[in-house]
Amino acid sequence: MIRFVDATKVYSNGVVGLRNATVKIEKGEFVFIIGPSGSGKSTFLKLIMHEEVPTDGEVYVNGYSVHDMPRSEVPYLRRSLGVVFQDFRLLPNKTAYDNVAFAMQIVEATSREIRRQVPLALGLVGLSKKAKAYPNQLSGGEQQRVVLARALVNNPAVLIADEPTGNLDPKTSWEIMNLLEEINQRGTTVIVATHEKSIVDAMKKRVITLDRGDIKSDEQKGIYFNED
Amino acid sequence: MKIRTLKLLVKEGANNVVKNKLMSFASTMTVVVTLFFLGIILLIAVNITSNIEAMKRELRLTVFLKIDVSPFHREEFVNFIEEKKEAGIITDYVIISKEQMYEDMKQILEDEVFLKGLTVDNMAESFEIKLANPDDSDELIKQISEFRGVNSENGIGYGKDELNKLEAILKVFNYIVMAVLAVLMVISVFLISNTIRLTVFARRRQIEIMKYIGALDSFIRWPFIIEGLLIGFIGAVLSFIFTSLAYSWIQNVMNVILTNLNLATLSILEFSPVALQIFVIYSIFGVIIGGIGSFLSVRKHLNV
Numbered sequence: 322m323i324r325f326v327d328a329t330k331v332y333s334n335g336v337v338g339l340r341n342a343t344v345k346i347e348k349g350e351f352v353f354i355i356g357p358s359g360s361g362k363s364t365f366l367k368l369i370m371h372e373e374v375p376t377d378g379e380v381y382v383n384g385y386s387v388h389d390m391p392r393s394e395v396p397y398l399r400r401s402l403g404v405v406f407q408d409f410r411l412l413p414n415k416t417a418y419d420n421v422a423f424a425m426q427i428v429e430a431t432s433r434e435i436r437r438q439v440p441l442a443l444g445l446v447g448l449s450k451k452a453k454a455y456p457n458q459l460s461g462g463e464q465q466r467v468v469l470a471r472a473l474v475n476n477p478a479v480l481i482a483d484e485p486t487g488n489l490d491p492k493t494s495w496e497i498m499n500l501l502e503e504i505n506q507r508g509t510t511v512i513v514a515t516h517e518k519s520i521v522d523a524m525k526k527r528v529i530t531l532d533r534g535d536i537k538s539d540e541q542k543g544i545y546f547n548e549d
Numbered sequence: 550m551k552i553r554t555l556k557l558l559v560k561e562g563a564n565n566v567v568k569n570k571l572m573s574f575a576s577t578m579t580v581v582v583t584l585f586f587l588g589i590i591l592l593i594a595v596n597i598t599s600n601i602e603a604m605k606r607e608l609r610l611t612v613f614l615k616i617d618v619s620p621f622h623r624e625e626f627v628n629f630i631e632e633k634k635e636a637g638i639i640t641d642y643v644i645i646s647k648e649q650m651y652e653d654m655k656q657i658l659e660d661e662v663f664l665k666g667l668t669v670d671n672m673a674e675s676f677e678i679k680l681a682n683p684d685d686s687d688e689l690i691k692q693i694s695e696f697r698g699v700n701s702e703n704g705i706g707y708g709k710d711e712l713n714k715l716e717a718i719l720k721v722f723n724y725i726v727m728a729v730l731a732v733l734m735v736i737s738v739f740l741i742s743n744t745i746r747l748t749v750f751a752r753r754r755q756i757e758i759m760k761y762i763g764a765l766d767s768f769i770r771w772p773f774i775i776e777g778l779l780i781g782f783i784g785a786v787l788s789f790i791f792t793s794l795a796y797s798w799i800q801n802v803m804n805v806i807l808t809n810l811n812l813a814t815l816s817i818l819e820f821s822p823v824a825l826q827i828f829v830i831y832s833i834f835g836v837i838i839g840g841i842g843s844f845l846s847v848r849k850h851l852n853v
Contacts, residue, residue, distance in 0.1 A: 370761070393766075400763035410758050427764040429554050471762070 322348040322510055323369060323479065328378035328388070330364050330534075338364030340534040341378070346512065348478070351505045353521050354514040355545055356531035362514040365531065366483050369512070370402060371395050383478050400428055403472030403509075407484035409464045411456040417443065417467045418452040424471045442470040446500060462493035469500060479510040486517055494520065518545040550767070558768070562775025565748050566783075573780055576737075576744040580784025580838055581791065583733040584831050588792040589799075590726045591830070595823065597719055600815050605683035605712055607814075612676045612693055613704030622698030623674070629696065630676065638689065641679045647672040673700060683712075734838060741780060741842025742849075745773050749850045773847045774840065781839020785831040792827065796820045 323346040330338040339361045346352055354362045367373040368380050371387050380387040383401040385394065411420050421442055425435045443449050446466035456464055465485060472480055482501065486494035498520055505511040515521060521528060521544060528543030529536060566573045614623060633639045645653075650672040658664055680686055686707055694701035749756070759769050800817045807815050820827075 396760075396763045396765045398763075399761060402763075404761045410754065410761075412755055412758065424762045426554070426557055427759060427762050427768060429551050432553065475763075 322346055322350075322383065323512075324379075324381040325368070326379040326381075328368060328375040328380050330368060330373055331376045337534040338373070339368065339375075339531075342536050344529060344536060344539060346510065348510055349505070349508055351502065351511045351524075351526045352513070353524075353526055353528045353543070354512060354531065355516070355521055355528055356537070359533070360531040361534045362531055363483065364534070365529075366481055366512070366514055369479075369481060370404065371398055400475060401478050403475070403477035403480040405465070405468050405472050405480065405482040405485045407487035409456070409461075409468050409488075411464055411467055411471075413456050416453050416455055417448060417459065417463075417470075420456070420467055421471045421474050424474050428475055430475075438474050439470075442474040443467075445473065445504075446470045460493075461489050462496060465489060465493075465497050466500070469497070469504070473504060473509070477509065479512065480504060482511070482513045482515075484515055485513060486515065486520065491519075498524065521545040554768070558771040559775055561772035562779060565752075565772060565776040566779050569744070569748055569751070572744040572747055573776075576741045576780050576842075577784045577787065579737045579740045580781055580835050581788040583730075583737045583838065584785055584788035584834060585791055585795070586733055587730055587834065588788065588827055588831065589795065590730070591827070592792075592796055592818075592820075592823070594719070594723060594726065596818055597722075599818055601712055601715055601719070603814075603816070608680070608683060608686075608708050608712070610676075610678040610680060610686060610689065610693075611706040612678065613673045613700045614675065614698050615700045615704075616671065616673045618674070618698040622696070626676075626693075626696045626698045629692075630678065633689070637681055638685055639678055640681045643677045645675045645677065647674050650675065673704070675704075734834075737838045738842040738845070741777055741839055742846040744780070745777055745843040745846035746850050748776060749773060749846065770847050774843050777839040777841075777843025777846075778836050779839070781835035781837070781842075782832060783835075784839070785828075785835030788835070789828050789831050792831075793820055793824065 325342045325344045328342045329340050332338055342361075342365070354365055356362050364373065368375055368387060369382050371382075371385075371390065374380075375388045378388065382398060385398045385401075387398065390398070412423065415423060418439055421439045422435050425438060430438070440449065440452070443452055446469050448463060448466050448470065451459060451463060454463075456467070459467065465488075480501070485501070486497055489497065494517065501511050501513065502524070525542045527539070527541050528545070530538045530540075530543070612626075614626065630639060630642055634642065647669050651667070651669045654667065654672070655664060678689075680689065690705055690707065693699055694705060699705070756769055797820060800820070803817045807817070
C-alpha cells in the first residue's frame with residue numbers, strides 16, 4: 322500500500338527532512354507518526370502526497386511511484402488519499418455541505434452521486450444538522466469533522482492527518498480520534514502525525530518515531546517515546 | 550471535460566469577476582479604452598478609405614485626339630471605347646467636340662487677345678471617360694496611348710496620382726495606428742494579467758485545497774482563464790456602446806464642419822452598416838486580450 326525504500330529528502334537549503342527511511346504500511350493499518358518538531362513528520366506525509374519528492378530512494382503509494390511520476394498523474398494519486406490538516410483548510414465562502422460537495426465536483430462526480438454521498442459523509446462525522454452552516458459558524462471540532470467528511474467522501478484508500486487535533490481541546494480531540502478509528506475500522510488506512518502523547522499512549526496503535534529525519538523506532542502497539 | 554464540469558468552471562470564473570469588483574472594473578476599463586481607440590481609429594481609416602474610393606470613382610480619364618486626326622483613326626478609337634464600354638470596363642464617356650472646346654476656351658480665356666488666331670480647327674476633340682474600376686486605369690491608358698489618332702504625348706490625363714499620394718499617406722497612418730494599438734494591447738494584457746494574478750493570490754488557499762483534493766491542473770486553471778475572457782468580453786460590449794455613441798456625435802459634428810467648408814462631397818459613413826463588423830472585431834480582440842492576459846498570469850503564478 323505505502324512503501325518507503327531508503328527514501329531521503331534533502332531540502333534545497335540543505336536541511337535533511339528524512340534520511341534513508343525504509344518502512345511499509347499495509348492496507349487497513351492505523352499508524353501514528355510521532356516525533357518532536359523538525360523530526361521529519363511533515364516530510365514523511367508530504368512524500369506520500371507528492372507535495373515533495375524524495376531526493377534519493379523510492380516511495381510507492383497506492384500503486385503510484387511517487388519518486389518518479391509525471392506531473393499529470395499527481396491529481397490521481399491525491400484522489401486516492403484523503404487529507405486532514407491541523408488548520409482545517411475549509412473554503413470559508415462555502416457551506417459545510419458545499420465544502421464536501423466541492424471535493425466530489427473536482428473528481429467530476431455526477432450531481433446524483435453528490436446528492437447521495439455528501440449527506441452520508443456528513444452523517445458519518447455527525448454533522449447532518451449543520452450542513453448549511455458556514456465554517457465561521459462552526460466550532461473547531463465541527464470544522465475538523467467537515468474536513469474529515471470532505472476527506473472521506475471520495476472513498477480514499479488512505480487517510481492522512483497532519484496534527485488533526487492540534488487546534489482542538491482534549492475532549493474534542495478524542496471525538497476526532499474516535500472518528501478516525503471508526504473510519505479505520507471500515508477499512509481505510511489511517512496515518513496520523515501528532516504531538517499528543519496521551520492519545521498515542523491510549524490508542525495502542527503502530528507508532529513510527531522520527532528524530533531529525535531518522536526513523537528511530539517502529540513499534541506495533543507503541544507509545545509516545547519518552548524524551549528522558 | 551464533462552458539461553457539468555464546464556458549467557461549474559464558468560460559474561466559478563463569473564463569480565470571481567463579481568467578487569473582485571474593483572480589479573475587474575479596472576481591467577474591464579482598460580479593455581474598454583483600448584478597444585475604443587481601436588474602434589475610433591478603425592472608423593477614421595474606413596472613412597478616409599471610402600472617401601478616397603468615392604473620389605476615385607468620380608475621376609475621369611481625359612483623352613485628346615490629335616488635332617489633325619483622320620476620320621479613320623478617329624473611328625478606330627471610338628470603336629475601341631465602345632468595345633470597352635460593352636465589356637463593362639468603361640461605365641460612361643462624353644465626347645467634347647472641337648466646337649464645344651472652342652466655346653469652353655472662349656469662356657476660360659475671356660480676353661479676345663489670347664483668342665486671336667485660334668479657330669475651331671486649332672482645337673482637338675476630347676473624350677471624358679469614366680472607369681468602372683479605377684485600378685484598370687494604368688492598363689487602359691497604356692492601350693489608349695497606342696492609338697494613332699490619340700495625342701499620346703500630353704493628351705492623356707488622369708488625376709490618379711494625387712489620390713495615390715493620399716493613399717500612401719493613409720498607409721503610413723495605418724502603420725502608426727497599428728503600432729499605437731499594439732502598445733495599447735500590451736498594456737491591456739499586462740493589466741488583465743495583473744488582475745488575474747491578484748485573484749490567484751487571493752485564492753491561493755482555495756487553490757492549495759483543490760490541489761490536495763486531487764483537482765486536475767485544468768480544473769484549477771479554467772476559472773481564471775474564464776474570468777479573463779469574461780472581462781475581455783464585457784469590456785468589448787461596453788466599448789462598443791461607447792464607440793457607437795461617440796461616433797454618432799463625431800458624425801454630427803463632422804457633417805456640420807464639412808458643410809460649412811463646402812466639402813459636402815466628402816461624406817461621413819453611417820455607423821449602422823459597420824456596427825456588426827465593429828462588434829465582432831471588438832469581441833474577438835476583447836476575448837483575445839482577456840484570454841492572453843489571464844493565461845500568462847495563470848501560467849506564471851499558478852504553480853500547480
